[in-house]
Amino acid sequence: MSPDFRDLAGRPVIVGAGLAGLATALFLAPRPVVLVTKAPLGAEASSPWAQGGMAAAIGEDDHPDLHAGDTIAAGDGLCDESAVRRIIEAAPKAIAALARFGVGFDRHPEGGFRLGLEAAHGRNRIVHADGDGTGREIVRALVAAVRTTPSVTCLEHAEVRRILTDSHGSVAGVLIASADGVAPLPTRRVVLATGGIGGLFEESTNPRGCFGQGLVLAARAGAVIADPEFVQFHPTAFASAARPMRLVSEAVRGEGATLVDEAGRRFLASEPGAELAPRDIVARAIGRQIEAGHDVYLDARERPGRGFATRFPSIAAICRAEGLDPERDPIPVRPAAHYHMGGVAVDAEGRSTVEGLWAAGEVASTGLHGANRLASNSLTEAAVMAAAVAASIGASEAPPEGRIAPTLAVSLPAPDPAQVRPILSRHAGLIRHADSLRRAVMDLLPMASGRGAAADPALAALFVTVGASLRQESRGAHFRSDHPARASAACRTVLTLDAVMSAASEIAETSLPAARIA
Numbered sequence: 001m002s003p004d005f006r007d008l009a010g011r012p013v014i015v016g017a018g019l020a021g022l023a024t025a026l027f028l029a030p031r032p033v034v035l036v037t038k039a040p041l042g043a044e045a046s047s048p049w050a051q052g053g054m055a056a057a058i059g060e061d062d063h064p065d066l067h068a069g070d071t072i073a074a075g076d077g078l079c080d081e082s083a084v085r086r087i088i089e090a091a092p093k094a095i096a097a098l099a100r101f102g103v104g105f106d107r108h109p110e111g112g113f114r115l116g117l118e119a120a121h122g123r124n125r126i127v128h129a130d131g132d133g134t135g136r137e138i139v140r141a142l143v144a145a146v147r148t149t150p151s152v153t154c155l156e157h158a159e160v161r162r163i164l165t166d167s168h169g170s171v172a173g174v175l176i177a178s179a180d181g182v183a184p185l186p187t188r189r190v191v192l193a194t195g196g197i198g199g200l201f202e203e204s205t206n207p208r209g210c211f212g213q214g215l216v217l218a219a220r221a222g223a224v225i226a227d228p229e230f231v232q233f234h235p236t237a238f239a240s241a242a243r244p245m246r247l248v249s250e251a252v253r254g255e256g257a258t259l260v261d262e263a264g265r266r267f268l269a270s271e272p273g274a275e276l277a278p279r280d281i282v283a284r285a286i287g288r289q290i291e292a293g294h295d296v297y298l299d300a301r302e303r304p305g306r307g308f309a310t311r312f313p314s315i316a317a318i319c320r321a322e323g324l325d326p327e328r329d330p331i332p333v334r335p336a337a338h339y340h341m342g343g344v345a346v347d348a349e350g351r352s353t354v355e356g357l358w359a360a361g362e363v364a365s366t367g368l369h370g371a372n373r374l375a376s377n378s379l380t381e382a383a384v385m386a387a388a389v390a391a392s393i394g395a396s397e398a399p400p401e402g403r404i405a406p407t408l409a410v411s412l413p414a415p416d417p418a419q420v421r422p423i424l425s426r427h428a429g430l431i432r433h434a435d436s437l438r439r440a441v442m443d444l445l446p447m448a449s450g451r452g453a454a455a456d457p458a459l460a461a462l463f464v465t466v467g468a469s470l471r472q473e474s475r476g477a478h479f480r481s482d483h484p485a486r487a488s489a490a491c492r493t494v495l496t497l498d499a500v501m502s503a504a505s506e507i508a509e510t511s512l513p514a515a516r517i518a
Contacts, residue, residue: 002181008034008153012189012393013174015160015214018045019135020361020382021193022142026101027390030151034185036176038159041146042139044209046195046362047379050135051249051314052118053126054098054383055376056091059115062123064089071377074120074278075370076476077490078227083367086348087384094383095127102141105129117254118375119276126376132249132312135379159213161412163190163221163357170399171221171356177414188356188399191389192218192344193382196362197231198244200417200461201337202425205237205247211417212460214363218344219459219497223352226365227342227493229467232373232477233430234338235259235282236298238318238331245336246318248298250279250375255311256303259286260330261294280372280477283335287430290334297330335430339378341369341477342467345494349392350385356399358392360385371476417457419447424461432468433481440465442508449501459497466500467493469507 012028014021017037025035035041042048057067067088072079095113099105106114106128116126129137146152158178166172173186194214198206219225236253237245253259253275258266259282268274268285275282286296300308308326309316319326343365350358350366361382368381427440444465447458473487474480495503 002183003176003178005176005183005185009186010398011153011187012191013160013185013187014191014193015174015217016045016193016195016361016363017041017143018047018193018195018361018382019138019142019379020386021191022139022146023098023383023386024191024193024360024390025152026142026145026149027387028151028393029149031394032151032153034153034155034187035146036155036158036160036174038157038209040156041143041154044207045139046135046198046206046210047382048136048139049205049207049247050379051132051247052251052376053116053128053134054091054095054379055121055125055374056095056127056380057088057123057125058092058095058113058127059123059125062125066122067091067125070120070122071368071374072370074372074374076372077486078370078476078492080367083348087366087368087381090384090387091380094380094387097387098138098141098383101145103129103138104141106131116251118250119253119282120273120278120374126251126254128251130313131310132251132314136314138379159414160217163217165221165354169222169354171354175412177412182412189393190357191350191393192357192359192363193361193386194363196340197460197464198337198340200420200424200457200464201429202243202421203237203245203334204337205234205245206337208244211415211420211457212463213415213456214359215343215463216456216459218352218354218357218359219463219500221354221357222496223354223357224345225342225463225495225500226345227371227467228463228495229471229478229493230341230371230476231337231428231464232279232339232341233283233335235279235286235335236333237336237338238322239296239334240322240332247338248315248318248331248333249312252298252300252304252312252315257298257300259333260297260299261289262297264299278372279375280479284430284479286333287335296333298333299330300326301328301330339373341365341371341373342493348388350389351392358389360389371478412451413453415456416453419454420444420457420461424464428461428465428468431479431481434469437465437469438507441469441504445504445508448504462504463495463500466503466507467495470503
């Protein structure tokens, strides 16, 4: 028997229950909204796993211009400067709003925020909560707030399989699958807050369920996808058999921990910024050490040293579970897929190119991160853009319901990225090459063109590999061994579903096509 959504028809639908989704629902209150999540609230999101914090220029020695400058430098020529300044200037207000929702940020006894330092930041500007449990504390507070907000209807253990559009290409509804069956929910306003694509890789710090479903929902609805090739690999995931991999926060390096090989050699000492160089540089340096047969460790025995467990309780617990004491033992680390800088192209209000479709958080591409996200800017962006999306929806009149063709309300298989992970991990990791990317496209294209469980994950991976094939340069997190130099002109990649399928066919059948970077 199919579920009946008639009582919910016409309400804005938010897909995803991490920081961006939860905050959007709360910012929209008391407007009635529907929050759809395939797991219990906050349980299958990347946000609770965030150890770093929220970057904001609130210190006495700081200024938004300095924060913007660091962000633009890390973005390696691809940041949208207007988006950078808009989001960074709104960061303190967003943190204050989260505090009002009950987030317990770390403060000094006199009441001011305790500010930390992370890679490529020129000032201490990272606001933490519960030490290295910032994401967990934020989601805890927002889930509690949502649970007590009458205007939010939560559909847990439910999954949006398609965004339905009308004859004009505007949003007309969503197709929701749950244990009760599959049924359409008519709505003219959908917000994607589904997170990133790390679950497409074998080695990732993201939940396995974060494999680009929001990106695919948007693309299949006709939305433009921007810069999908830019995948950030966090340099220091705990090197163990656990999947997903546990993160060892950049904040540990911010407090003085160093990267060494098995002989204790500090191999980044001569690099500008050393351990606090931009993440792509540190990740590739570690990758080269591992490729050469070395083991890599994060040495925190002297700094932060004693008190590590107090400052970083979550990381200390990870170490204890593996039989290590970070005050006495170096921590084994390696790079892992961590954050997607690309995503659904959106404007200042979070609007996509499809009428009635917004996106916020990691699934969106606002122009803030460019080619390489600055540490701790992601939670900040999610909170700021959640407020912007809510304001945009609140300021618009609810359009009349669109007609959904009954033939669209069909059952689709639950997506499964298992077949995709080895392909993307092998061919689109830290270092890429045209031949390897072509092999990936050839493997992914038949799956993405089908209707099986691998279709949606394969399509998300195809956006990454096609974008990486077309970008014949090395910039930020995207490194091509056959094109190691950065191009003189900084251009963003813009792809639609039709464009990516057409380019994939050309790549699979012939040599690499001329770049389609706009």
